[in-house]
Amino acid sequence: MPHTSNGTKLDCPVHLVLSYIGGKWAILILQELFQGSRRTNEFLSALPGISTKTLTARLRELESYGLVKRTVFPEVPPRVEYSLTPKGQEVQPIMVALNQVGEQWLVHSPSDSRSDRPATLYGSRSR
Numbered sequence: 403m404p405h406t407s408n409g410t411k412l413d414c415p416v417h418l419v420l421s422y423i424g425g426k427w428a429i430l431i432l433q434e435l436f437q438g439s440r441r442t443n444e445f446l447s448a449l450p451g452i453s454t455k456t457l458t459a460r461l462r463e464l465e466s467y468g469l470v471k472r473t474v475f476p477e478v479p480p481r482v483e484y485s486l487t488p489k490g491q492e493v494q495p496i497m498v499a500l501n502q503v504g505e506q507w508l509v510h511s512p513s514d515s516r517s518d519r520p521a522t523l524y525g526s527r528s529r
Contacts, residue, residue: 422467423493427452427460429500432486432493435470439485469493 434448445457464470469490475481
């Protein structure tokens with residue numbers, strides 16, 4: 403099976419999507435953009451712990467994948483805003499599903515049996 407330079411399987415849809423949104427901070431950046439366009443300082447305020455360097459790198463990656471659009475306004479000083487592309491908006495159902503699962507998991511106490519949880523993404527359990 404062919405792979406990309408980072409080891410992603412080219413013909414596996416799950417690997418493809420995860421290669422785009424699975425990087426550290428990528429999902430949280432997209433989550434911010436679902437609320438509307440953002441400037442760099444808005445990301446930095448909303449995402450404590452992310453460095454400017456990391457934010458810039460993730461935004462560039464998401465832009466290169468066609469998920470995020472960077473708009474530079476001809477002002478002094480220049481203003482840059484980031485927004486979702488139509489392709490980036492396609493990720494929203496995934497985010498909604500992750501939120502729903504997270505909400506369910508949050509209501510369970512830590513003493514819940516781990517055997518009740520699926521072992522893999524596809525629900526098969528290891529014995």
